[in-house]
Every structure is written in C-alpha cells, then in structure tokens.
Amino acid sequence: MTNKMRTSFLAAPYALWVLICTILPLFYILGYAVTTSSGSFTLANLTAIADPVHLKSLWLSIKVAFMTTVICLVLAYPVALILHNLKITNKAFVVFLFILPMWMNFMLRILAWQIILSNNGILNSFLSFLGLPTIHILYTKSAVTLGMVYDFLPYMILPIYNALAKINDQVVEAAADLGANWFTTFTKITIPLSRDGIISGIIMVFVPALSSFVVSNLLGGGKVLLIGNVIEQEFTLARNWNLGSGLSIILMIFVLLSMSIMNRLDDSENGGMLV
Amino acid sequence: MKKKLLSFLSIIVFTLAPVLGLTGCGSDAEDTDTLVVLNYGKYIEADVLKRFQEETGITVKYEEYEQVEDMYAKYKAGSINYDVICTSDYMIETLRQEGELIPIDYSSIPNYENIDPAIIDASEAFDPTHKYTVPYFYGTVGILYNTNMVDEQTVSSWDSLWDPAFKNQIVMINSQRDAFMVALEKLGYDINTTDKKELDEAYKLLCDEKKYVYAYLQDETYECMISEDAAMAVCYSGEAAMGMEYNEDLAYTVPKEGGNLWIDSWFIPRTCKHYDAAMKWIDFMCEEEAATENFEYVWYATPNTKVAAHEDAETLADETVFPTKETLSRCKLYEAYDNETLDYTTNLWKKLKAF
Amino acid sequence: MTKIKKGTSYLYLGLIFLFLYAPILVLIVLSFNNSMSRTVWGGFTLKWYFNLTSNDNIMDALGTTIKITLSSSILATVLGTSAAIGIQYMKKRHAAIMLGATNIPLLNADIVTGISLMLLFTRFTPLGTFSVVLAHIAFSVPYVIFNVLPRLQSLSESCFEAAMDLGATPSYAFAKVVWPEIFPGVLSGFLMALTMSLDDFTITYFTKGAGVNTLSTMLYTQLRKGIQPELYALSTILFLFAFVLLFVTNYKGTTKEEAKTK
Numbered sequence A: 001m002t003n004k005m006r007t008s009f010l011a012a013p014y015a016l017w018v019l020i021c022t023i024l025p026l027f028y029i030l031g032y033a034v035t036t037s038s039g040s041f042t043l044a045n046l047t048a049i050a051d052p053v054h055l056k057s058l059w060l061s062i063k064v065a066f067m068t069t070v071i072c073l074v075l076a077y078p079v080a081l082i083l084h085n086l087k088i089t090n091k092a093f094v095v096f097l098f099i100l101p102m103w104m105n106f107m108l109r110i111l112a113w114q115i116i117l118s119n120n121g122i123l124n125s126f127l128s129f130l131g132l133p134t135i136h137i138l139y140t141k142s143a144v145t146l147g148m149v150y151d152f153l154p155y156m157i158l159p160i161y162n163a164l165a166k167i168n169d170q171v172v173e174a175a176a177d178l179g180a181n182w183f184t185t186f187t188k189i190t191i192p193l194s195r196d197g198i199i200s201g202i203i204m205v206f207v208p209a210l211s212s213f214v215v216s217n218l219l220g221g222g223k224v225l226l227i228g229n230v231i232e233q234e235f236t237l238a239r240n241w242n243l244g245s246g247l248s249i250i251l252m253i254f255v256l257l258s259m260s261i262m263n264r265l266d267d268s269e270n271g272g273m274l275v
Numbered sequence B: 001m002k003k004k005l006l007s008f009l010s011i012i013v014f015t016l017a018p019v020l021g022l023t024g025c026g027s028d029a030e031d032t033d034t035l036v037v038l039n040y041g042k043y044i045e046a047d048v049l050k051r052f053q054e055e056t057g058i059t060v061k062y063e064e065y066e067q068v069e070d071m072y073a074k075y076k077a078g079s080i081n082y083d084v085i086c087t088s089d090y091m092i093e094t095l096r097q098e099g100e101l102i103p104i105d106y107s108s109i110p111n112y113e114n115i116d117p118a119i120i121d122a123s124e125a126f127d128p129t130h131k132y133t134v135p136y137f138y139g140t141v142g143i144l145y146n147t148n149m150v151d152e153q154t155v156s157s158w159d160s161l162w163d164p165a166f167k168n169q170i171v172m173i174n175s176q177r178d179a180f181m182v183a184l185e186k187l188g189y190d191i192n193t194t195d196k197k198e199l200d201e202a203y204k205l206l207c208d209e210k211k212y213v214y215a216y217l218q219d220e221t222y223e224c225m226i227s228e229d230a231a232m233a234v235c236y237s238g239e240a241a242m243g244m245e246y247n248e249d250l251a252y253t254v255p256k257e258g259g260n261l262w263i264d265s266w267f268i269p270r271t272c273k274h275y276d277a278a279m280k281w282i283d284f285m286c287e288e289e290a291a292t293e294n295f296e297y298v299w300y301a302t303p304n305t306k307v308a309a310h311e312d313a314e315t316l317a318d319e320t321v322f323p324t325k326e327t328l329s330r331c332k333l334y335e336a337y338d339n340e341t342l343d344y345t346t347n348l349w350k351k352l353k354a355f
Numbered sequence C: 001m002t003k004i005k006k007g008t009s010y011l012y013l014g015l016i017f018l019f020l021y022a023p024i025l026v027l028i029v030l031s032f033n034n035s036m037s038r039t040v041w042g043g044f045t046l047k048w049y050f051n052l053t054s055n056d057n058i059m060d061a062l063g064t065t066i067k068i069t070l071s072s073s074i075l076a077t078v079l080g081t082s083a084a085i086g087i088q089y090m091k092k093r094h095a096a097i098m099l100g101a102t103n104i105p106l107l108n109a110d111i112v113t114g115i116s117l118m119l120l121f122t123r124f125t126p127l128g129t130f131s132v133v134l135a136h137i138a139f140s141v142p143y144v145i146f147n148v149l150p151r152l153q154s155l156s157e158s159c160f161e162a163a164m165d166l167g168a169t170p171s172y173a174f175a176k177v178v179w180p181e182i183f184p185g186v187l188s189g190f191l192m193a194l195t196m197s198l199d200d201f202t203i204t205y206f207t208k209g210a211g212v213n214t215l216s217t218m219l220y221t222q223l224r225k226g227i228q229p230e231l232y233a234l235s236t237i238l239f240l241f242a243f244v245l246l247f248v249t250n251y252k253g254t255t256k257e258e259a260k261t262k
Helices: A002-033 A044-050 A052-085 A091-103 A106-117 A122-129 A141-166 A169-177 A182-193 A195-211 A214-219 A227-235 A241-265 B002-024 B046-056 B068-077 B089-097 B110-114 B117-125 B158-162 B176-187 B196-210 B221-226 B237-246 B275-286 B288-298 B313-317 B325-330 B339-354 C002-030 C047-054 C056-088 C092-107 C110-124 C129-154 C157-165 C170-199 C202-207 C215-225 C229-261
Strands: B034-040 B059-065 B084-088 B133-146 B170-173 B213-217 B232-236 B250-253 B259-269
Touching (some): A002 A241, A002 C110, A002 C129, A044 A241, A052 A227, A052 B339, A052 C002, A091 C002, A091 C170, A106 A122, A106 A141, A106 C002, A106 C215, A141 A182, A141 A195, A141 A214, A141 C002, A195 A227, A195 A241, A195 C110, A214 A227, A227 A241, A227 B339, A227 C110, A241 C092, A241 C110, B034 B068, B034 B275, B046 B275, B046 B288, B046 C056, B059 B068, B068 B089, B084 B089, B084 B275, B089 B117, B089 B259, B110 B275, B110 B288, B117 B133, B117 B259, B133 B158, B133 B176, B133 B221, B133 B237, B158 B196, B170 B176, B170 B221, B176 B196, B176 B232, B176 B259, B176 B339, B196 B339, B213 B221, B221 B237, B232 B237, B237 B250, B259 B275, B275 B288, C002 C229, C047 C056, C047 C229, C056 C129, C056 C215, C092 C129, C110 C129, C110 C202, C129 C170, C129 C202, C202 C215, C215 C229
Parallel strands (some): B034 B059, B034 B084, B170 B213, B170 B232
Antiparallel strands (some): B084 B259, B133 B250
16 A cells, blocks of 8 residues: 555645646636736626627537537548558557657648649539539638548547457457347447547547637638637737636636536446547 | 565666666756847748857847747747747737837847848837837738739739639638738728627628638648649748749739738737847847848848848849838838727637638 | 458457547648649649748748747656656545645546636736646646556555655655656657647647747638638648658567567
8 A cells, every 4th residue: 555655645736737838827716707908707607608709609519519519420430440441450550640740740631732722722622523513612611521521530530449459359240140240240340339439529629629719810711700710819909918818717617518418328337538 | 475576666667777878868947159040931941940050159049930929839839948039010019018029239249230221120019119129021011923814904903803704713811910911901900900790790701702712822822823723822922933933923912992911020028038138139130141041041021121131133133022112001010909999809800711 | 250350350449540540631732732622622732732831921830839849848748747756645535635626627527628728827927828738737637647657656666665665865865756657648748748738729829928829720710701821731740740650650669669578
C-alpha cells in the first residue's frame, strides 16, 4: 500500500501542472465572463446566449456538428470493419496512415479543398469533363460540413477500429456456427461489442466540430457563422473579451452536457479518454 | 526504497534539463539592439528587412497581422511591447484619442522629405498636428471585375453589387467598415455617418445583397478573381493590381458614387522601448531604394516621391496603383467611430453574417 | 462471392484514402507550379525546392517549429507518462479528479485554451518561444496520458508486485516489467503530441512572442497576399519525410515481429 502511495506521487508534477496551466486559466476566463469591461459583476455575458444572433449560430453549429458526426460514423464504420478483417499484422501502420495527412499543415489542406471545390475548381472541371452539370458548393454550409468530415474522420475511424480489435473473433465464429447469418452477427454481436469505440468516436468528432471556427472561416466564405466564429470575433474583431469569455463558458457547459449524455450510454468502467 | 524513487525522479529531471535549457535561450531578453515591429502581413520586401538589420546592426523582431482589428487586439492584449507599428488611418486616430501615441522626432528622419506633401496633408484627418505619423502606402477601395463577364458601364456604380443577374458571382469585402462604406455610398450618405437610422438602412441593404454574394473575402479575393470564380469583387487597389497581373481580363474601378481613400502609416506606440532604433527604422522605410523595393513588392501607391524615377511610364500611368486626381476627389478617409457607434456597427455586422 | 466482397471492400478503402489524400496531392502538385498564384498553372518547375534553403524566413520558421514541437512533445511525454503511472496507483476518487482535469484541454475550444493561457503567461513570463512550448505541453499532455493509461490498466498489477517480491528493486521492476509493456503507448502518445504540436495554429498564435513564427502562424499571415510557393515545397518534403519514416519503421517492425513468431 505504501508502495502504491509512493508511486502515485509520480503524478505530483503533473498535478501541479494541471493546477497552473489548466485550472488557473479557466478562472481567468470565468473572471472575464462575469464582469463588465469596467470590472463590475454581471451575468449579461452569460445570458447573452439568448440573443437571436448567438442562438442562431449555436443552433447552426449543432446542426453542422451533428451532420459531421453522422457522416463520419457512416463513412468510418465500414473502414474500421474492412481494416479489421484485412488481418494486418502491424496495427500501428494502419493507425499512422490515418494520422499521416496531419503532417501536411492543416490550413494548407483546407486551402487545397478551396481549390478543389471552387466554381472553376478541380471537382467542377472533372464533372464538366464527364458531361455532368457543375455544382456550386464552395462557401456554403455543405462545404463547411465536408471540411469538418475531412478533418475529423480519422478521429472516428481509430477508436472504432481499436474497439473492433478487442472483440474476440471466436465469439463471432461461434455465432456463425450457431447458424446466425452475416447480418444478424453484425447487428447482434459486432455493433454492440464495438459500442465503446463508436461512442468515443462520436464524442471525438462532435465536440471539436461544435467549437471549430477555422474550417468555417476558410470554406464558409464569411457566410457561415458558427458559435466558434462568434467567440473568435468577440476576442479579435469586436474586442469584447468579456462577451467572448461568457460565450466560451456557455459553450463549455454545452459540451459537458452533451458529453455526459453520451457517457451515460457508455457503461465502460475504466476512466479512459472521454474525448 | 525512498532513495530509489528519488533516483528515478532525478533521471526525469536530468532528461528535462537539456530540453529546458534548449528552450530557455529562446525566451526574450531585453536589449538595446532590438526592435519590435508590427506590420500588415506581406507588407514588406524581405530583402529590405534583411538590409536594415545588416546596415544598422539592429535585430528586428518582425510581427505580422491580418486585419486592422487584429492589430488593435494584439496591441491591446499588452503581451508584447511593440516599438513601431504600421496600420490604417482611422485605427491610428482611435489610438491617438486613447493617448497611445508618442510624437515622432522628425529631425532624426532625414528621408522624411521624400514623402509627398499631398499625402502628408491628407493625413491631417487622423494626425491633425503632423506629430505622430509617417505615411507608408495608400490606396483606394473599389470594384475589381472581369471584363468578359461585366461591362464597364455596369460597375461604374455600386448598384451593380445588387444586380440579381450576378447571383453567386459577387465577392464582397470581408471588412465591416468597408462593407458599410459601400452601402452608405449607394444610399448617398456620408461614409462616416454615426446616424443609427442611416446605418440601419445600410444594414438592410447589405442583407439584401447577401443572397447574391458568392463569399465575403479579404485575403483570397484576387485568387478568386484570377481563377474567374466570380465576376466582380469589392477589394483594395493593391489586391486588384495583383489580380490584374495574372489575368488580363480583369479591371479595377472606383464607382462614381465615390469610395474610400486609406493611408497606412508608421507610428510609435506608448509601449516603445527602443525609440532611436524605431526612428532609424522609419527613416530606412522612407529611403529611396528601400521604398522602391517595397513598392515593387506590394503594388500599392507609395507616397515616396523618389520612387517614380525607378519606374517605367506604364506603371506610373496605372490608375489602379496610382489613383487619379479625379478618383481621389471622390474618395474620403474614414474617421474613427466613437465607442457607441463602433459597438453598434459591430453588432449589425454580426447580425448580417448570422442571418 | 467473397471475391466480389473483397473487391468492393478495397474499392471503398481506396475511395476513403482518395478523400483523405486528395488535398495533399493538390498541394504536392502546387509545389511544382511555376507561378505565384495558386489558381494559375505556370508550368513545371523545381525552383521552389532549390530556393527553399535560401529563404531565411521559412528556414527560421522551420527551425522554430522543430524546436517547439520536439521540446514540447518530449516534455509532454515525460510528464504524461509519469502522471499516468501515478494516476494508476492513486485512490479511485483522486484518479477520477485528475482524469477529469486532464479532459479539460481536450474539451475546450482551441481559442479558449489559447486566450486563457495568454492571459496567464502575460502575468508571469514574457511571451516568446518558451511560452509556446508551455502552451503546447498543456494541450498535448492529455494525449500522452490517455495513450499510456490503457496500457497500464491492461498490465496486471500483481506483475509489478511479484517482481518486487522476488527481490527486484522498484526501478529494476519498472524497467524490466512495466516499461516494455507501456512503451507502445508512450510511443504513440509521443507521436500524437508531436503531430498535434506540429499542426496547431490557434494556441500558438495567441501565446507566441514578437518575431516568433512557426510554419502555421507564418502561413496564416501569408493567406493575405498569397502563400510563398516555397511553403508548398517544404510541406511536401515534410510529408514525404513522415511517409518514408513510417514506411521504414513499419518494415523493420514487421520483420522483427516475424522473427519473434518464428
């Protein structure tokens, strides 16, 4: 027992670190959120979320984040399943193949999407080459959603893949031996057993999508105002740090709420990575 | 037992130490031979910056920002002590009113005589006593259009931006002040109005426009026009000149209702720690050779009268780069908004973007 | 039947990889484009690659990026690994608190993290390269902890105690029993911290000092008037470097594993 306690002191530097670099900054933000620019106490920055402009952008953020999550899930599950069945000896290789694109700078990659999606871009040139009608997609909500799906897809694939890897193949084989067809095995065995992966995937996509602002800046053409953009602009353009902080706190509360709902579905006991 | 644990911890500390040492030397040390400069992004020829450091032995910490509001946010954050800053007219006025400026010692800037007196006079709008600023570049806001898609007659008025025929073909400028300027000009109001009714009208007009707008852009406007993704765009004259260099079908005009003339100038903020070096910097920027190099990189109108000798007739006659007297007569400088008006328009702008 | 199934599987995987790598292909093509504009094809050139080393700005930014990324990810790995071990042996309630706090940087919008750290740093230390390193550690430590912790959890506690009962010192037991088990987790945590740090823009933007530029912040200011094509070239090199590295380590990894199974 004493051994255990001693070992637990290895976390002491980190505990100090958390206190200074995580908790303290939060208090700074909270401090700004509940004061006016002249320093007196107010709740106006928190209730400002009820302003139609803010409500509208929050609702839009939720819609975009929801769509992003659903599309990511639909795209990612088959990928994870196929990869799992590929019988690849080296897991790490697959994992890294999905985070490798990150070694190309994020802003450059989104910029490349501009070039692909623009009115006279690569996609439309390709479509007209095939004799198909061109589409107007850049600087719309669809483009923002696409950019987010692109950015967050790996975060959905990896946890599902990891969850699938943990499933004992013999269970699946047993189901097949007992006469279950592919579909029944999939819905009754594979999906329920990979639920943890699905849930952490959903959280890992939904949360950053909810607060993102760079993708909508670059692919939304200034026409898509998400709650992340509102917060960013309060800090930069409008120089209202108090309102920006207040809305950040609201966003945080919102994220925590949606997380606790997701976590209720997730009954795994180990306190793993929540996000 | 405890000792073993300690030795383990000390191993961690030793692995930490060299890394900490490595980064430690990267932290700032105050010394006299440095200068902290804040300027718009890509607003200086790299060679000029290099030459300044070589010739004066001063190390320049060069910072860039994107929009004029970013500059204010960065400066006001107070996390960095800037020595010399370049920004636009009305922002300088705001800072002057807030008492953030330090007078410039013009006697230590011999090259100041290279600056066009007409531009110095125009600077009176934000520096009425000629105490605080040295002009760097100036230009206009107008319409860049593709001559194959729009005819000159159409874009001679701001009305063209409300033409349903160009749905999804219009790029609006992604800058609050400039966008309101366009709407106010169309309505025939003063671009510096603080009348809320007039601003509301302008806001409604911009809401009408939104359905025709392809995108609100600032940085990427010229790329968008080069690739002919849009037919016309509201943008700065330098941006237009850049676009015209790559696509011969592009042209630029300041509509007949009038527009905005802006002047970007150097000034010394209150946070200045290296005043003498800052003077040397401003002087260097006014020097003939440096100004020429900068001009050939930036393509905005230079207030430096010595540059003309280095340019060919075609460049000097380019009305996009150097606005004509007639164009200038239609353009006005922005005046700084008071806080109330600023908050009001900021809110309208946010509403425009959200709905 | 299975052939068709396999075929569609591969086709689907191929499409997903096309989606993920299409923008990268575009950027690689741009690095050979002999034009300053990204929308005009000016012919094939290698000049951006040759110009690269003579561009002081980009080389400076690259140096700063490497310095910040390496030091922050190494420090985050050390801090995170020791924290994970400590948390594993903590009382349940304390561990829950620590993990809750660890989740905070992951939950917060980047901009909130960036600004709150800036508010903190300006009070106590001048902004510079060092403040960026601190900020990067702050957001990358959680990734290390959450990569190491599952490894520790799957490691039977009794293994460590058995080793000590058999007379091993704690450090010996750690080196011989614990470390080999958690090493893959430490490595993937380190690589994740490295990647996150390399890719970050927002937090760097708010916490950096005057004249400090990483590749990300440099790109951001360059969006205004077009990106120096040398940056496409540099990104291509960085990407290919990572790709080759991945390929080589993977090749080594498989051969080792094969040897083991024999």
